[in-house]
Amino acid sequence: MDLLIFCAGVGLTTNRRSAVPSTGKAVPYRIFENNQKDGYIFLVALAKKKDAATLAVENDDEIIKIFEEYAAGGLEQIASWLNENATDISGVQALIAKIQAQVPIDAPVVLNPNPI
Secondary structure, eight states: OHHHHHHHHHHHHTTOOOOOOSSSOOOOHHHHHHTTOHHHHHHHHHHHHOOGGGGSGGGHHHHHHHHHHHHHHHHHHHHHHHHHTTTOSSSHHHHHHHHHHHSOTTOOOOSOSSOO
16 A cells, blocks of 8 residues: 555656556555555645546546556656666665655755644
């Protein structure tokens, strides 16, 4: 579940989506829901569509499809990063470098957006 969320984030930030075959085992939605992480599924769909109407109940299948495709695309992107840095045995340094490269250098740092 956490890996899928991470991969979906990578897929979203790198604008990479991949079709997911309908065969195979899916992670049941209830696992996200039981761990109070189902909001990430909706967040990814909202970030893609940029329209709150996307979150309507009748769009649940599309919302899940968007999340799955970004997760698959993110996983492909991560695999590509690791293949580019094959000498990094654990892959940790390669992933950190690639993720840091996605963050603009001049991005403001907000430590506490709502100070008391």
